[in-house]
Amino acid sequence: MADRSLYDFSRLYGNEAIKAALIRAAETGRVAHAYLLEGVGGSGKTTLAFLFSAALCCESDDAKPCMRCPSCRKILRAQSPDLCTLGLDALPFADAEDGAETAPAKARSIGVDAVRLLKSDVYIRPNDLDRKLYIIGHAERMTVQAQNALLKILEEPPEGAVFFLLCENRAALLPTVLSRVQRLTMESFPDETLFSLLCTHDREAASLARREEETLRLFVRLADGAFGRASAYVHAQKKALRDDLSYDAHEGAAQLLDQLFSDLGSDDSPLLSGTAEHPRPTRTGLLASLSGRIDPKKDGAEARERLRALIDALCAAIRDLTMCAQGAGGQLLFYPTRTQPETLAARCSARTLSDTFRALTALRAELAANPNVGMLQMTLSGILIGLRI
Ligand SMILES: [Zn+2]
Missing domain, CATH: 3.40.50.300 (P-loop containing nucleotide triphosphate hydrolases)
Known part of the structure; x- marks a missing residue:
């Protein structure tokens, strides 16, 4: 005593x-x-x-x-x-x-x-x-x-x-x-520590881990080592994540994904891949859209923050596609309804989705160490085009 x-x-x-x-x-x-x-x-x-x-x-x-x-x-x-x-x-x-x-x-x-x-x-x-x-x-x-x-x-x-x-x-x-x-x-928790802290101290997180462990792991990855942020994602899910994902990031990710699948048409009227009106997307095309949206020269220090937010939004979108591809229930984080992600998911293999998710999270980690936003954008366009291979 x-x-x-x-x-x-x-x-x-x-x-x-x-x-x-x-x-x-x-x-x-x-x-x-x-x-x-x-x-x-x-x-x-x-x-x-x-x-x-x-x-x-x-x-x-x-x-x-x-x-x-x-x-x-x-x-x-x-x-x-x-x-x-x-x-x-x-x-x-x-x-x-x-x-x-x-x-x-x-x-x-x-x-x-x-x-x-x-x-x-x-x-x-x-x-x-x-x-x-x-x-x-x-x-x-x-x-x-x-x-x-x-x-x-x-x-x-x-x-x-x-x-x-x-x-x-x-x-x-x-x-x-x-x-x-x-x-x-303040301490920034490593992912594994944060995951187990959440499972120990947050009943809803523990329950989510039992139902959808991958979703809890996504929240952990996006929380930057902060318990409160991960917990907010668990409790308010879509709302909290949307609040953190700025409009800019959400819109940017949606546009990139639209561009990525633009040559495929809809389920009802599939286009032959790569028509004159809807050319097959290329890595160069994606990179051009990316640098049009975030200009490393003009945006300076903010460019890295905006790229991080964009990667977060893409992670959330890929997570939704993965859930739809697996036919899993549960709340979507990025898409408002299931129609679009279900259509897109049907066109990706489970393997490319999980590879893409892993590559995005690795790129996100690299963002902290590599200040060259232009180079990271090049990597990102390569990761995204991988979804179409
Ligand atoms: Zn007291």
Whole structure:
């Protein structure tokens, strides 16, 4: 018992190093005045910020946060005047029955006025909790002005106030801001670890694994090592995936697949492959459409992100085709109805579908290491044309 910590962050899976660092800080009273939690969406940044905030103010003498004492409850529902949140998508521990406000629509940017409001609040002493707490989601959406306003606060932090800046990529933050915060990077789980975490902790994921293991594996691959994202795919399936697959990626994938099968006509009136009006698709033709859609020269750093989203959309489409080819039930992720994927699936062998899926996921992994988007597009067009061989 003696060496057991009073603090317990086991509600957040993995991330043992970060949890240990925060527990040490809480135990020794050396809590930083600002933390930057960096990680992809669904990696647990918001969960951790709320758990740590609650732990710092928890009234229990047992495991902190107890999740039940008045302080914990108010913090977890974001219902204390001493806790300010900005730019959060959702509150991880509030459910509908709490009557907690649902998160406001995502703001594209966090402006200087919002940060000035924080500034007017930050030097007022807490009157409800032991501390003043500030949780800023999507910190990378802060304008430069907003970041500079925040910097002024971070340079003279009021006693006992703790800021949590949550971001996907710290590159968008000013170096001066970064120098004032303690940076913590959320763990990205390897696919196998994420798969077993989901099967252990998420009942619906476990059930999906029994019914359609491949679908759960697809969700894992698309989740970038983030438990929350994979779990959202499991629970909201099509909706969550569509929300993540931008319109641009969805439309791009649909167009490429249309082009790929354009010479085949419909089931009712099959065309002879490669008429003058509908020439047989070529790798060069696909590549031309791809680079027309994503131009590595023009789109710069964004080109890689957009290509990743396009590959994700194609993975989801190929997964649907595979399910249709196998005559399997279950929800489709990419196509709105079964008509089109069933027609297309009839024209691909199960073997080429699974080869294509594997090649797409390998290409997706390569995207992280290879910055040459033009080269990756060439590989992608080759993978797609393989569906027609
Ligand atoms: Zn408590």
